[in-house]
Each structure stands twice: as C-alpha cells, then as structure tokens.
Amino acid sequence: MEYRDYYATLGVPRTASQAEIKKAFRKLARQHHPDANKGNATAEGRFKEINEANEVLSDPEKRKLYDQLGTNWGAYQQAGGSGSGGGNPFAGFGGFGGRSSSLSSVASAFIAPRGLIRTPPLVVCSSIAVLPPPLSRPSSRRLV
16 A cells, blocks of 8 residues: 555645535536546546545544554554554454464364354264163062
8 A cells, every 4th residue: 555645635734624625526516427437447436535535534533543643543543543543453464375364263163152162063873773671580589
C-alpha cells in the first residue's frame, strides 16, 4: 500500500476544519461519483480515493494518527494498529506457505468450537450377542 496524501486528495490544507473537509469531500464525491461518470474507470478509482481520504480525515482519532505517522500510516494500518495502542504487533506477517495465519487459525485445527478437543468420530462396528443366563442345576442343599 503506497502512501497517499489525503489532504491533497481532497484539496484542503492540513489546518482544514472538519466542515472544510466535509465540504471538499461532498464536492469531489459528486463530481467523481460512478453514477455521474458511467463507464469511466478513472473516475471510479478517484471516487474510491476520495472516500478513503474522507474516512481518515473526518474521524478525529484517525486524522490525529495520520498526522503523526505520515508516510508510515499505511504500514501502521496493515499491521492492525489502533488508536488505543493495543493492536497485534505480528499482524500482517505471512504465515506458512505464503498464507497468512494466526494463532487462532492454527488452534482452530485442533480445538472444536466449544473448546472441546476434536477427536475422530467414533465408529462402532461390532455385534453384541445376548445369551440367556445359564441354567441352574438342581442342588442338594435346602434353603430354610
């Protein structure tokens, strides 16, 4: 993900207020909206860039992080960073075989949804023979 200057995308200065950002976004969104430019792929791409810029600059917390991190903004977002500082520091790193993985996906291979350990299904392939009880022999003992 390449760095984009969201202020330049919306055509506002870095000191712009929320109202100025909103006004610039609405003007550009109306101008580059896909419904207004049917079949124009560049207008559609520009519209997506404008929306992305507005998403960051209209949220005070995201804007503050964007202003602090500058060119590192993209790497911070890909790493799963959040404003609270409690993001996963290992997010964004590839897993085994080029696929991304996490501990939860590795553990899910061994743990069932309710926390039970997965076992292979139990297959019963036996027959049960029910025999009558043995016949008792007459005994010489007498029960009193």
